[in-house]
Amino acid sequence: MSPTELPVPNTAATSTRTATVEFSGQKGEYAKLWLVNLLLSIITLGIYSAWAKVRNNQYLYGHTQIEGHRFQYLAQPMQILRGRIIAVLVFVAYSLASSFNPALAAVMMLALIALFPWLIIQGLKFTLRKSAYRGVRFSFEASYWAIVGYFFLLPLLGMVTFGLAMPWVAQKTQKYLYENATYGGKPFSVPTSAAEYYKAVLMCLGAVVLLMAAIFVIVFTFSMTSVLIGDASNPLTQKGMAGAGMVIGAAVYFFAIYLLSAIYQGVIRNHLFNCLHINGVFHAHSAIRILPFAVLMMSNALLLICTLGLAFPVTVVRKQRFLAAATSFTLEPGIDHLVNTVPETHSAFGEEAAGLFDADLSLT
């Protein structure tokens, strides 16, 4: 039976409606999956890591649903394994060359640098073509020279302007990448504005100023207290204060890092997603609240530090839940009539090359 013969699904679903994103992954369940796959990868000298990647993505994609439809990760482990074997061979060839024939090694390095933009494209293409929603795949196309421009030349411009142009560069680059992604053959539109990127940076600077003021007040109160107590000259008290100052300083630094990245990432993600749409198919919405986002990032970082990285799967589930709760979609009738335009495989070599460079748009 061909899809065209399929009677149109229930009529209620072909209207415009709003849908939330649901993430149903469980911490314990995913931790087991992640650990078993990690350990299997280790004892197979990394060969299983291709399967591990697929299993992890199948879990995370499959547990993400919109309107009861689960995302799918469709890559075949063998494709990934072939890519990784090529990567290992290139690595071995390069290290052999650098100990026996430095000239050859230099030529190889130049060739790899020249290939780099192509590898970025292949990596993104692979990730997106292996991602599907409702049986329809995503895809990505980009030109080599555009990638050279966005990834190598524009950052140079950013440096020349002492970083002043950097937010603009980031906006241009992300817009280019997202607008070259397609779903069901239709390109995404992301009419972002550089002003939002500058706003995010200014908010970060504002936060820095506020933090500095807070530190000043704390330090001032501290020293006033010790003066009032009257033994500021006591070397023991001074030592204690220096120690307390160090601890507070480290804590503030830690707090500041996650607060600033939460502000920047949160503002940019909200802006990007609120712009992201395909006319007649969907509009995305994102409403990340900065403070809870900062708390999430900080607690995740603490979890990773305290467990030496073993809590990684728990942090992934916590983050996915948070992001899913902050995301929703306006779905338009077009979403029910999309046709998959992406065949199972593209250029055989491109799929393998994707293994050399794991690229992701990080759409979630």
Place this chain on the structure above:
Amino acid sequence: MASNPVIRGLYQAANSSASCPALVTTLNGNILVNHSDEQGEILFAPAGDYQFGDAVPGLPVELIFADGSRFIPDDSRLRWQQLGHKPGMIEWLERHWSAVLAATLLVPAFMWLMITQVIPAGSNAVAGLLPDAVAQQLGSQSLAIIDRTYMNPSELSDTEQQAISQRWQHLLTTLNIPPENYRLEFRSWSGGPNAMALPDGTVIVTDSIARLMAQQPEQLDAVLLHEIGHVEHKHSLKILSQTTAMSLMFTMMFGDVEGLGEVLLGAGTSFAQASFSRDMESDADQFAFKELQTIGRTPQDFADAMKTLAQHYQPDAELAAGEEKSLFDYLRSHPATAERIAAAEALAKEMLQ
């Protein structure tokens, strides 16, 4: 076989976003997909005409039909036992903490086996297979680097050099070692008395060891034999292939684990290397002991040479067994010198009896 209960789910068309709620009935391995609102049949798939999707914890197992369309059950625990589908081994492992525990124990055991058995054996085999050109290239490159970075031309007089060269030639001919495979080089080095072998058969003697043993040339012979032992055993090539194999193994095993990988790589490689180099030193010692006997002398020469070196580096040190800490820099990567001396003397005594 009887008809099984109806299974609720979603029928997803192939290559389009069209889908509809559906009911599946299974009978003797055949599958019938119906519209859930009783509007009739969607498709019938005879046994063998459909596949099962991967079983992932917490997710339903899909049925994939020949045209690429799918049936996705609502029940995420459904594993299609009624169709004779066996739950996958991988999913079983992923669902059980006991599997996590077992694998956790397996990892260190496996790494121990790799580091102590598989990699040394494998890289020894590889070192034997590497063409001679590799050793030549490596040797001339190392010599160039040594000359550029930390060694200077020898300040020994021609007579001093010739005296040693003659003994060296004599050693090679008596031992039937083809002289064209070896080359003796003299260098001045601020590090003190030392000798070293490069993979291509170049043996470097520092000015200070030549002068230190000028009065006891048979001790220098023992040292030279030790260095020849390194070359004959292809130790440099073995170290090279072991180091490469180790870093490759750690990268492959832990490459995906950020941060952890580097730490383990550093610790594991240096631990393994310390143990390789101990084994190699004692192999070279054994070679020297054996060849000293071949030329009619005893391992006592080697013991004396080690004592002379020890005396030079740490004149006050008692060479008590196990006092590794008080020993000199030069021998830091060698087995405890006292042990080596004891081994040489024991063998020498044995020969006297």
